[in-house]
Amino acid sequence: MKQTIVIFSDYTEIKKKAGRLYIETPKTKGSVPVTNIDGVLVFGKASITSEALSLCSSNNIPVIFLTTYGLIKGIVLPPYNSSFLYTRLTQVKLNLFNRLEVAKYIVKKKCLEIESTFGLDLEAIQLNIEKIQGFSQLLGIEGYASKLMFNSFSEMLKTTEFTFTERTYNPPPDEVNALLSFVYILGYNLSIGTILIKGFDPYISFLHVKKGAHAAFASDVLEILRPKLTYFVGQLIRENEVLKEDFEKRDNGYFLKKPVLTKILDRFNLMKEKLTNSIKEFLAELEKFKDD
Template sequence: LMKEIIFITTQGCRVKRKDNQIVAFQEKEKIASFPINRIEKLFVFGNVEITTSAVSFLLSRNVDIFLLSQTGKLKGVITTPLKSNYNNRLKQFRAYFSEKNLYIAKFFVEKKIYQIQKFTGQDLSNYLKMLKNADSYNQILGIEGNVSALFFDHFKEYLKDKDLGFEKRQYNPPPDPVNALLSLTYSIFYSFLFSAALSRGYDPYVGFLHRKRGTHAAFVSDVMEAFRVDLTKFVGILFNSRFITLEDFKQENNTFHLKPDSLKKFIRIYHKNFIQDKDYKKQIEKFFLELEEVL
């Protein structure tokens, strides 16, 4: 049975357990139901109530529950007690406190450079050389910063519709629709990788390229770097094909959000192209296997 990742975005609805189903109600009306054995993960956006019995039932079947704001910022994860695979965690800590630290930071940046090279068609071998020879954390960060800036310059040209107002990557808050959709796309994937890291026994907070600040899961952001280019290109394609346009957003407090129906439309295509895509799941699997080799 193909398990699915379920997204609940309808504001004000209530999620309950009913026999072997997880059911969403709006007022008294049932708007969706999912057999428990079909659910892989549950994402809940914004103002959605979920009963304790539904939470307990999901946890008993090893389903992680992600609580996100209406704009997709991760607020928290309800997850079963940690799997006892702590070998990876020990390897991660050992590497963090050893000379290997920089080598692993480089591993993440190298992955990103290859991705950018593929997307832009530019020859970035000089950056790869610089990365290889870098002998301090700050040098590595500098190289990553430069390549990222180069990438977003290229992305800006890649976007056909100049009225979207995209200049460069900006968040907190995103000042234009493109940045808003990038933030949402990254945030959902970050949540997804958060649970992937946990289930493989890693500590989401001990990063190599990103260093901890606040509640930021630095290790998850490290892993994100290997996928960020694909995610960004996906957002570009949505705008270029006019699947998502300016009309899909509402503007408030100097930032942009997808309208409720547009959020549903976006989640559907994101779900199909990334989240539920078999090849993509394989890519994530392959990446974690490579990482195990390096650690």
């Protein structure tokens, strides 16, 4: 599998050096052969030379620029690529004719992730998914699986200064929900970038419904990542990487203070490759999806 270059850093420089992409951040520097790259995601301030862009374009490598918190600033796509067109057509066809079956597959993938991450047994839930005939039933089962996951997550925090009772947001009513929201946003934005790199449309969804500018397919993908991201939040708290003093209350909700964001991004940076590979694995499965 080719590598997706994901950079979470301000003041990144990207250049061409002898058929390789040379990437330098304030903390690291190195080069990667373009033959090993399928896309570049840059979160934060960055400069890239025209020679590096040309190298990416001639090798069908998309480059996507985002803010530190994931808002897309710009997308540089290679010339017309027939494989991208095929991917989009496959996605549209699945949305029109197999939407429920794909949605069920996403929920089953999420259940498997919950099992492997939190050590729960969700076999009975997965068997019930096969019998579902409509979206309301599926969303009910997905919600129940999430509840079991959050119960285990709550147990993780029992020896800390934090407590968690239920997932609530807009605005987050406590520190843990504020941290979950921030980490989920990172996962959502990583999903958008990877979806675009692999030629899919982030708005053509299966489980979630598009509302406004919401990239609903990125939310679909996020459900598969959510168990790992939730456990990651638990680790941050248990290892005292995030403390009560790192939050402030305003507008009837809790929000992270700016100084701790860099620390969270540094830790997230360590798991970005694993998350990106999980997204790419699912997208590859989707291209070959068959309704059994």
